[in-house]
Amino acid sequence: MIVAWRLEQAPVRAQLDLIAALDAAGADAALLPCESLASPDPILIAGAASRRAPSIGLVPTLMPWLQPPFHTARALGTLDALTSGRAGWFVDTAAPTFSSTDDTDRWNASGVTDDLALEQAADDYLAAVFALWNSWEPGALVADVARGQYVDPAKVHVTNHRGDFFSVRGPLNMPRSPQGRPVVFAASGSGAAAVADVVIAATEADVDGAQEAGCRVLLEVRGEAALAPPPTAADGYLVTGVADGALAGQLIHGVLPALVEARDPATLLRDRLGLPEARFAWTPGENA
Amino acid sequence: MSLDSTARRRMILGWFVNYMPTAWNRPWAGPNVTGWTDGQFYIDMARALERSSIDLIMLEDSSVVPENFGGTMEAEFKATVKAPKHDPLPLAAAIAAATTSLGIVTTMSTSLYPPHRIAQLQATLDQLSDGRAGWNVVTSFEDLAARNIGLDTLWEHDERYARADEYLRAVSSLWRAGAVPDARGRAVFEGRSFALDAPGTTPLVQRRPVLCQAGGSSSGMDFAAKWADLIVSVPSGIDAMKAYRDGIRRRAEAAGTDPDATKVLYMVTPILGESVAEAEDKEARMYSAEGDNFLRRLVQLSNIAEIDFAEYDLDAPIPEDATTNGAQSILEGMKKMTRGSSLREAMSGKGESTSLRLVGTPESVADEMEAAIDQVGGDGFLLFHGGGGLISRHYLDDVLDGLVPELQRRGLAQSGYGPGTFHDRLTNDTLRSTT
Numbered sequence: 001m002i003v004a005w006r007l008e009q010a011p012v013r014a015q016l017d018l019i020a021a022l023d024a025a026g027a028d029a030a031l032l033p034c035e036s037l038a039s040p041d042p043i044l045i046a047g048a049a050s051r052r053a054p055s056i057g058l059v060p061t062l063m064p065w066l067q068p069p070f071h072t073a074r075a076l077g078t079l080d081a082l083t084s085g086r087a088g089w090f091v092d093t094a095a096p097t098f099s100s101t102d103d104t105d106r107w108n109a110s111g112v113t114d115d116l117a118l119e120q121a122a123d124d125y126l127a128a129v130f131a132l133w134n135s136w137e138p139g140a141l142v143a144d145v146a147r148g149q150y151v152d153p154a155k156v157h158v159t160n161h162r163g164d165f166f167s168v169r170g171p172l173n174m175p176r177s178p179q180g181r182p183v184v185f186a187a188s189g190s191g192a193a194a195v196a197d198v199v200i201a202a203t204e205a206d207v208d209g210a211q212e213a214g215c216r217v218l219l220e221v222r223g224e225a226a227l228a229p230p231p232t233a234a235d236g237y238l239v240t241g242v243a244d245g246a247l248a249g250q251l252i253h254g255v256l257p258a259l260v261e262a263r264d265p266a267t268l269l270r271d272r273l274g275l276p277e278a279r280f281a282w283t284p285g286e287n288a
Numbered sequence: 289m290s291l292d293s294t295a296r297r298r299m300i301l302g303w304f305v306n307y308m309p310t311a312w313n314r315p316w317a318g319p320n321v322t323g324w325t326d327g328q329f330y331i332d333m334a335r336a337l338e339r340s341s342i343d344l345i346m347l348e349d350s351s352v353v354p355e356n357f358g359g360t361m362e363a364e365f366k367a368t369v370k371a372p373k374h375d376p377l378p379l380a381a382a383i384a385a386a387t388t389s390l391g392i393v394t395t396m397s398t399s400l401y402p403p404h405r406i407a408q409l410q411a412t413l414d415q416l417s418d419g420r421a422g423w424n425v426v427t428s429f430e431d432l433a434a435r436n437i438g439l440d441t442l443w444e445h446d447e448r449y450a451r452a453d454e455y456l457r458a459v460s461s462l463w464r465a466g467a468v469p470d471a472r473g474r475a476v477f478e479g480r481s482f483a484l485d486a487p488g489t490t491p492l493v494q495r496r497p498v499l500c501q502a503g504g505s506s507s508g509m510d511f512a513a514k515w516a517d518l519i520v521s522v523p524s525g526i527d528a529m530k531a532y533r534d535g536i537r538r539r540a541e542a543a544g545t546d547p548d549a550t551k552v553l554y555m556v557t558p559i560l561g562e563s564v565a566e567a568e569d570k571e572a573r574m575y576s577a578e579g580d581n582f583l584r585r586l587v588q589l590s591n592i593a594e595i596d597f598a599e600y601d602l603d604a605p606i607p608e609d610a611t612t613n614g615a616q617s618i619l620e621g622m623k624k625m626t627r628g629s630s631l632r633e634a635m636s637g638k639g640e641s642t643s644l645r646l647v648g649t650p651e652s653v654a655d656e657m658e659a660a661i662d663q664v665g666g667d668g669f670l671l672f673h674g675g676g677g678l679i680s681r682h683y684l685d686d687v688l689d690g691l692v693p694e695l696q697r698r699g700l701a702q703s704g705y706g707p708g709t710f711h712d713r714l715t716n717d718t719l720r721s722t723t
Contacts, residue, residue: 012415038487040412047381048416067405068437078375081325098486100404106438143321145313151365169435173371
């Protein structure tokens, strides 16, 4: 079974300790929360955890409304490099609880309040991020010392994403990351589930529907219910809602050892979850 | 070593570095010329800096693959001046976890990031580092960067600084709102260009991150004197260094703030050898018009000036009637420099991005640094050997095992860290010594 764990919002030290404990227990992925702008940034927590927790997948939660798609594509791409291929992204498409605008109106889907437009903005944002992740072909970084060529310019493509909400020229200024792109997580039923690699099902009834999308499905087990995870057709569990230290200890030492599978600690998160390779998808001319 | 040097302040030392390829097509490149991407080289470097009691590491940032030289990415991918490059923020977090005393300064642009995001990221870094975060405030100038965030161009220079001033007030309001224990409020900010209604950030350890700025122009210096705890500059030569620092201190005094609270660092690239002749040989190779570094420097100049120097004959002066949409002052300067010679000749023999030519043995270079700081009045140096494609463990050793111990022996640089936060240590002029 795949075993992932969503951390509760907590101070950075507590989060770092828990990530290390989950890593040692053999859990596959830690989903790092970001409830609001008042929360510490989960990408940085993942970066700080990268050496102390050397095997576990690190999956920051980020809303599309937080920053332009370029910054998100770049930060998560870097996290993937920094963790040697263990980065993910839980796409949280809940409506923003803050407003921050400037006179260019470029940072978020500001002014967009109805659900349909928010969903369209999230789709556009994801399309922009995915396009940026495909701006460098695999093998573009040639490091050909004899020819004095570090990168093959023919394998780096200007993105030119022009959506209804977000425009990005690109390319990214970084090489394609170890996993091709970070593993994308989303809740079943959210707009992002359509492009997600891993879908979180809240109930067993949601598992069936989610599985049709051809991705990995995790069943959410909440709080004390995680002490005796129910049988499921899903690929594994996502433990959530464990704020209590004693319960966390009980789960990590008493329950996880029976669930987790032995894995090569140096493996990519994508391989660890049994996901196919991230396809390189960029068609010359189509985006120009 | 004792704490008897009350007569003069200690020399602050920092290192400016890019999350970019390390040396790859030159000697001492090491076994893996693509290994930089996982950040371990730079984490190890930060640890080495901390062993040498260096005050701070500053991580540069930019977000474009330049096309200034020749109109394509091709030259950039040979020269690796600015690209490829990774996001310095996640690396800064990893460095925070691997060190305990080193100041960690990250470069973030007020033109490219939304204010709520910088506020959140800097607050998080300050927590992760237990009070060691710094923000190098830049305003960016590349139109290609603007087009990555949905704009066509960035603002003119003075307007960028006017916006940056309001931006810092907006960000500060988020930090302030987050500072009240148990009653963290919302920040409501309504300015000329920015409007915010958002929760305050997670609380910082410092009152705010150490603010760093590199302002060379008059509006840049005004901004720096108003906001910065730390200023990075590259005036050329001792007189220009002194004039720059005096200008900053005058502005601070005029604004009624303590001029000693703002520290000025000068960028330098020491080139060290066991003899002066050996160091001069290294320098000649590094800046030779025949060497592999020459294209790199032309590309770098094109990037800084946004002028395509590929359009000009290397073996002729820049034509007097040449014009540019980029930096007029740099083009006019290059016309003057190449008059009666050539672009190749003008670019040969000496380096740029350095306030002083520091070429020699650890002892002779320490002599020059000591004399310069005594004449200028303070406050320290920012070591730099980059952007991409130049830094190596070999170079780090030259400086950290050769030059820095010499500065420490003379009682100029600290050989241990003072107490408190990064900001506390930066403003503590007393020399710390572990011996």
